[in-house]
Amino acid sequence: MTKEQQIQPNLLEQNNAPIYEALKEFSRKHVVPFDVPGHKRGRGNPELVKLLGKQCIELDVNSMKPLDNLCHPISVIKEAESLCAKAFGAKHAFLMVGGTTSAVQTMVLTASKKGEKIILPRNVHRSVINALVVNGATPIYVNPDTDKRLGIALGMKISQIEKAIEENPDAVAILVNNPTYYGICSNLKKIVELAHANNMMVLVDEAHGTHFYFGENMPISAMAAGADMSCVSMHKSGGSLTQSSVLLTGENVSPGYVRQVINLTQTTSASYLLLASLDISRRNLALRGKEAFAKVVEMAEYGRQEINKIGGYYAYGSEIINRDSVYDFDKTKLSIFTLDIGLAGIEVYDLLRDEYDIQMELGDIGNTLAYISIGDRMREMERLVSALYDIRRRYHKDRTGMFDHEYINPSVVMTPQEAFYAPKEEMLPIRECNGRICTEFVMSYPPGIPILAPGERITQEIIDYILYAKEKGCSMTGAEDENIERLNVIKEATTY
Template sequence: MNPLDQTRAPIYEALEQFRKMRVVPFDVPGHKRGRGNPELTKLLGETCVGMDVNSMKPLDNLCHPVSVIREAEELAAGAFGAAHAFLMVGGTTSAVQSMVLSVVKRGEKIILPRNVHRSVMGALVLCGAVPVYVNPECDERLGIPLGMKVSEVERAIRANPDAKAVLVNNPTYYGICSDLKSIVDLAHKNGMVCLADEAHGTHFYFHENLPVSAMAAGADLAAVSMHKSGGSLTQSSLLLAGPNISGGHVRQIINLTQTTSGSYLLLSSLDIARRNLALRGREEFQRVIQMAQYARQEINDIGGYYAFSKELVNGDSVYDFDVTKLSVNTLDIGLAGIEVYDLLRDEYDIQIEFGDLGNILAYLSIGDRPREIERLVGALSEVRRRFGKKGAALMKQEYIEPQVAASPQRAFYAPHRSLPLEETEGMVCSEFVMCYPPGIPILTPGERVTREIIDYIQYAKAKGCSMTGPEDPDITRLNVLQAWKEEPHGILV
């Protein structure tokens, strides 16, 4: 048997074989192939609940795979050009956190952009590493952060030669890509590993006209969100590793936090999705590229909207652009992105990925069809005609440079008190505040609360952004450190 025969799906095949055996279950899960929960069986179907099984010898074990899961991981590594691949059932959050925890520990530095997903900052809370931020440039018209400039990464490395790793978004939520290959080379030249949060870049591996993938660029670890553009079930993901990373060590880190009861529904979906992409990915993503390009042209022809693309590329802070991302700026029609997001859902039954203060993102992938594109374009035209305004004073800046006073771990676990939001100016936050999606924190533990941040939070709330993170679900109060004195030597770890 050829282990790199991409026509195979070993986990799915093992489940099919197991289903034919009619094994009597005296193990978990307790619904016993759905018989104990008929309502669930009616909802999901007998095939689904029948494959919701426990780890056993014929089906392998996710914590220490030796047979079908191991084969599926080898096939995934081959399909993505990695030395190792790990099937993840805790979402790309789990993959990102395992990636970070594999390379840095308490007190060690990691160089990264501030516009990272909350999972990265959560990893720093867990391990105690110290962030060194490379603040991105912003596009003034769009109000979005761009990529990491190579010169800024180099400056951060020179200032922090003891840093252990550099982390890059590949791409950002909006489709912006940094010069990943140059950043990888720079990190390696200085004895650091390079990590890529590739939650929104699964498709990069399957088409030559898309930005370079992390593994092709030589990155050491990459978290790949298969359920986003790859077609697997929600919460399933991959963690990829290059040849200079110990697969055994990464497995140990994964097993610190990942469940010992891996869902075979998620695992088999990863297996089948990988097979589909390996066999048909290029053809499918060529179709997605064409749909996205058509949609951009149609949306820009409406007037008022700006569906941006490769014209943003400047060879540095926007080194490349993911043309499958249908990102649209809405400010010129007098509506915040979140307002257009709400109107599309409430008035036209169209659910897009997210809306922020100035932009919306319609996520296109292998399951989309031209008829849905036409419906989206028509609805956007109607939104402009029915709800558009002129001269509305709208906030557009999406990135606020942080003032870091303590490591995320130190601030998260330090004694704190709850104060009304308006009274927290100048204090050090001990919790997260973010709009979700996209899940990029406005505040993380250890950052100082400024007037600009308070105004931003209040404006985002007023516009209807879904705010998450704080202990107070209404975001009227924030947890801040009880007592704080400035340290002469920088960030407290």
């Protein structure tokens, strides 16, 4: 049997979309709705129908026997999850409607519990640390290197992982960001080998790596590397609706237990619009993903070349690979360093949106990111390049006095759970918090990587960074004080 003949039956199977097909059949029957949702196929809310369309509202239905139930799937949802697992090369797949935040938290809650250690990079998404607040596990942070020019955190070095394992042989898991928001990939396969040799699970936040499973010549995917669990934001580069995601597991993870953990926090009223979008998107990528992501890479590479010709900007790519802290690079990520034109990334982000009607994915102190995916077209890429050229022409200035780094290594004093629930002093003005222990989060969103997390000591460098980020227009979130003018800190009488 040829390789093509071996693949063909799988492709035929992937042509199915069980949830979508069940919804179409349900729609044909005109079932009288004496159940929720209360809009009753839109009749009770005509303005919502006008906004979203009749077909969309009619498919916003509740769980019922013909449509299965996400909390305990036995029919069409189970079939869809099985097809999803096969498409991603996983043992099991779970459709998630609480975003990849819910999937990340499921991984952490599955792998660890109160008092147990989990090794992870500090530049994780807030959802990871939120999970530690909930379950009380102890983070063992691997502080990644930073690129001195770009100011961004890089991947975890193997030497750093080895050191963390040697110093914490009782750790139960290692969590890896792969890729990061900026496209940085770690040596995932080697990390898996080290972890499994030391009886530790490997959890991968693969939110930005859907295309690793379907494109060619991509960095290795978590499942291909042998990871135990991975979460994939299908809505980011995979084309499904916002908030829909997939959780993948390997051979040695109990699917029944994972389902129990999911059901601790995920809704019992799953949106069939989100579920159907996952089902259809999986089918689309399984059948057409190879060609689609080849075009994505082509667009991103074109954008990199043209932006770098402008001068002043640096759209970085595979040239930053060093096979260590940058083991590989996601070529679909079009990250643009802006400081050499005298503008912060967030300033370029704001200019693109306000003056050129171009919405970027993120803007931070030194970078802005164009998220390229299957829905993009070359004409929009050319429009972005032209706008960046115009911004440089109109707004270029000297960069003296600008901050040049995104990531500050924190001093961790307490676990996130201990700090979050510890006795708090009245909120102090942020300028008076130097040396105190923070009990809450402070972060720019996106990317949602905490500048401060519960249990970390506040330093003058961090205070200066927060004030500078606010001044430049970064969207700051996480703290109780929505203006981030005051912070919750541990009472001074408490000693740590």
